[in-house]
Amino acid sequence: MLRDYVHRLLRPGLLVILFIGVILLFFILIGKPPLQMFWSMLTYSMGDVFSLSETLAKTTPILFCALAVIVPARLGLISVGGEGQLYVGALTGTWAALQFPDAGLWILPVMLFAGAAGGAFWGGITGVLKAWAGVHETISTLLLNYVGILLVSHLVYGPWKDTANLGWPATRSFPVNAILPKFHATQIHLGLLIAMILAIVLHVLLNHSRWGLSLKILQRNPAVAALSGLNPIRQTILVMLVGGMLAGLGGISEVSAIQGRLQPTISSGYGLAGFLVAWLSAQQPMRALLIAFLFGALLAAADSLQMFAHVPAASAVVLQGLIFLTALIINQLPSQWRIPFWTK
Amino acid sequence: MSAAPRFSLQNINKRFGEVNANSNVNLDIYPNEVIALLGENGAGKSTLMKLLYGFYTPDAGEIVVEGEPLVAHSPKQSLRLGIGMLFQQFNLVPALSVLENLLLAFPAAPWWQWRRRRLTTDVLACLQRIAPDIDPQRLVRDLSVGEQQVVELAKIMALNAQLVILDEPTAVLTPQEVERLYQFVAQCRADGKVVVFITHKLADVRACATRIVVMRQGRIVGDWRTETVTDNELIQAMVGKDTGLIVNRIAPPKHLLPKLMVKRLNVSSRVGTITAMDFEVSPGEVLGIAGVMGNGQRALAMVLAGILVPDSGEVILDGVSINALAHETIKVPDNVAYIPESPLTNAVVAQLDLATNLQLRALDALPFLQWGMPALHEAQHKLAAHDVRPSDPHLSAGALSGGNLQKLVIARELSRPVQLVIACYPTMGLDLIATRNVYERLFAQAEQGACIIWFSEELDDLLRYAHRIMVLHGGRVQSIGPVASFDRQRIGRLMTGHAQAC
Ligand SMILES: Nc1ncnc2c1ncn2[C@@H]1O[C@H](COP(=O)(O)OP(=O)(O)O)[C@@H](O)[C@H]1O
Numbered sequence A: 001m002l003r004d005y006v007h008r009l010l011r012p013g014l015l016v017i018l019f020i021g022v023i024l025l026f027f028i029l030i031g032k033p034p035l036q037m038f039w040s041m042l043t044y045s046m047g048d049v050f051s052l053s054e055t056l057a058k059t060t061p062i063l064f065c066a067l068a069v070i071v072p073a074r075l076g077l078i079s080v081g082g083e084g085q086l087y088v089g090a091l092t093g094t095w096a097a098l099q100f101p102d103a104g105l106w107i108l109p110v111m112l113f114a115g116a117a118g119g120a121f122w123g124g125i126t127g128v129l130k131a132w133a134g135v136h137e138t139i140s141t142l143l144l145n146y147v148g149i150l151l152v153s154h155l156v157y158g159p160w161k162d163t164a165n166l167g168w169p170a171t172r173s174f175p176v177n178a179i180l181p182k183f184h185a186t187q188i189h190l191g192l193l194i195a196m197i198l199a200i201v202l203h204v205l206l207n208h209s210r211w212g213l214s215l216k217i218l219q220r221n222p223a224v225a226a227l228s229g230l231n232p233i234r235q236t237i238l239v240m241l242v243g244g245m246l247a248g249l250g251g252i253s254e255v256s257a258i259q260g261r262l263q264p265t266i267s268s269g270y271g272l273a274g275f276l277v278a279w280l281s282a283q284q285p286m287r288a289l290l291i292a293f294l295f296g297a298l299l300a301a302a303d304s305l306q307m308f309a310h311v312p313a314a315s316a317v318v319l320q321g322l323i324f325l326t327a328l329i330i331n332q333l334p335s336q337w338r339i340p341f342w343t344k
Numbered sequence B: 001m002s003a004a005p006r007f008s009l010q011n012i013n014k015r016f017g018e019v020n021a022n023s024n025v026n027l028d029i030y031p032n033e034v035i036a037l038l039g040e041n042g043a044g045k046s047t048l049m050k051l052l053y054g055f056y057t058p059d060a061g062e063i064v065v066e067g068e069p070l071v072a073h074s075p076k077q078s079l080r081l082g083i084g085m086l087f088q089q090f091n092l093v094p095a096l097s098v099l100e101n102l103l104l105a106f107p108a109a110p111w112w113q114w115r116r117r118r119l120t121t122d123v124l125a126c127l128q129r130i131a132p133d134i135d136p137q138r139l140v141r142d143l144s145v146g147e148q149q150v151v152e153l154a155k156i157m158a159l160n161a162q163l164v165i166l167d168e169p170t171a172v173l174t175p176q177e178v179e180r181l182y183q184f185v186a187q188c189r190a191d192g193k194v195v196v197f198i199t200h201k202l203a204d205v206r207a208c209a210t211r212i213v214v215m216r217q218g219r220i221v222g223d224w225r226t227e228t229v230t231d232n233e234l235i236q237a238m239v240g241k242d243t244g245l246i247v248n249r250i251a252p253p254k255h256l257l258p259k260l261m262v263k264r265l266n267v268s269s270r271v272g273t274i275t276a277m278d279f280e281v282s283p284g285e286v287l288g289i290a291g292v293m294g295n296g297q298r299a300l301a302m303v304l305a306g307i308l309v310p311d312s313g314e315v316i317l318d319g320v321s322i323n324a325l326a327h328e329t330i331k332v333p334d335n336v337a338y339i340p341e342s343p344l345t346n347a348v349v350a351q352l353d354l355a356t357n358l359q360l361r362a363l364d365a366l367p368f369l370q371w372g373m374p375a376l377h378e379a380q381h382k383l384a385a386h387d388v389r390p391s392d393p394h395l396s397a398g399a400l401s402g403g404n405l406q407k408l409v410i411a412r413e414l415s416r417p418v419q420l421v422i423a424c425y426p427t428m429g430l431d432l433i434a435t436r437n438v439y440e441r442l443f444a445q446a447e448q449g450a451c452i453i454w455f456s457e458e459l460d461d462l463l464r465y466a467h468r469i470m471v472l473h474g475g476r477v478q479s480i481g482p483v484a485s486f487d488r489q490r491i492g493r494l495m496t497g498h499a500q501a502c
């Protein structure tokens, strides 16, 4: 009993130590003093209110994108489409916000709804292609990412460009009422709260509801679905719609709260980070919440390090990749050597 | 008995936790015997033979080979002593070819000699001898279960075993494959080998054995020469008490107006074909369906269950077309019990717990949000009533043995009254008592007025319990009629495609 309990506490602990080791090794390899750099990373990501606010601001879209991967994954679908759905959600949300320059506060839910709908539409394309034509979801989400990103570029360089910007590709600024409220003077915005609530809701739905059970049955043994009257086509489309909706919310909340207008680049790799978080969390929303925070910290620290310590900008991506790879390798080791990673 | 025993198990004891798997077992094995080791599930047969093979070490007792007591016994030593064992679970690498699997069995071969010429030709010769029709280049994952068993046997023979232990080899075989296995055993005997044949089927015993040893609850409770013992004595020794294992055939239906109608059915699909099939079943009637596996049974069962849409024709139960429903949502209707073949792949979700698996047919009845197990009490009750072991509802279904999975599915499907039961090989992997229990529950449904469609390969049971028999061949009804007009030979001929012969 007690041993089990100690084990459960120890496992994530050991894993974190291992990740720290990976990070230190990375700094040694690029010829920087590792301990000093690691310490700076900590301070730049959580050392004061400003850093913590940066971290949480980045945690928000990562968490949305992670949830967008988790939901389809519960049906066994591997979606890499968080990035594209995020862009399209930002696009449709922006469209709604800019329609009503003089709107009251009611524009906030309308804008969020529009963003969610856009993301859902983008995810739904993949769902329909998969359900009706058997197109592999990983391929179609991957390709739709490019389409979504280019669509935003096309609009902000072209028809939606604010001429007052003098060539700078961006739309008009959001009206004040369409900007998500922030927590005091920080970068932490309402989106974080929404993402956290959705993570909890999804945790309950996926693990404790009849719907979650249906997904499990369909994923594990489709042959049994007919005994239970489950409809694989409907569920495939549904999980892709829900996934897209989540990433879409991430997109519009990021644009509304942080950037204030639609630009060609909205995301600094949130789709990829979300994907990694989803798989590191073993598709558990509550774990994803914690891991998204760590990845947010990593991205925030990398931003600052780039400015103050001349570490290459790509470091964050490299580190994310290394951490993910380490976790994968650990999971593949023969069980007697393995530091047991998340147990299901 | 002649001469000295070649293998001798003396006072063997083996415990697993609380369970006494073997207690004080003494068994002498003499040259040129075929011993049938008979007993119900859990009697300790596999354990005893795994001890002899060196897979387990006895807690107490000795194993003596040719007069020499063995110390530090192991499967490796068995190889030297010429003891080979066919396990219930096969030990093949699915992604490798038959030949590669056979070569892998030789522990001494250093890797750079993996494809040694000599060895390869020897192994091929061995395979050729016992299974001329298996292409050694085929991948093991493409083989049927029966063919995989043959590869395992070839492995044992290639290692030149003198004592061949077969652990329930017929449980997974079709009747044709069973015949071939019997021939294999006879050939072993002719070659001067000793065979121990573990089974709980009396037919196996009669076909092969020179001597019969019966185990019950970890002990040997009987040891006869085959000619000197009757089936009844054997059953009594296995089961322990004088239980009537024979269920009575239930009375044939009174009203003959059809309840289930199958009309001009045509199906051609991945799972099989059906051509121009027509039949009717009355309420309370048991229709037994015989046929060599793969002659349309699977497709017929799925069409009747409403989960395969036929190309033409229809299935009508109580005036409602089952297949018209299937066009909306694919679902087995609530008044139909469906027990498909191979429960692990077709009827349960291995990763989910037993309680949830028992609920699979009634998901809509679950509350939308649910902490903990669904219907825990009911589940415990059903598991106990159907003697599913272990009976912990929290366990995942994948942890159950094949026979217990079968009981689990039957517990789910037959615990409520239904109008139609489709049972595909419902007693496969079950021992005598469990088989009787299944038949009782199956026929109880008929007594309540349900139609029973019962696919089986146990021809004796079909002849004993069914009201009518239908023989399938090539997706067609080869013959259908009252049970009195059939016997084993006639069914056998019809199954292999001979038309209405004498
Ligand atoms: N490896 C094991 N661990 C625990 N219990 C076991 C193990 N193997 C067998 N048993 C138990 O020992 C008893 C005899 O099992 P077994 O020899 O497999 O029976 P049989 O082959 O006659 O069906 C059963 O009650 C079974 O549950």
Ligand SMILES: [Mg+2]
Residues within 6 Å of the ligand: B042, B045, B046, B047, B088, B167, B168
């Ligand atoms: Mg056994």
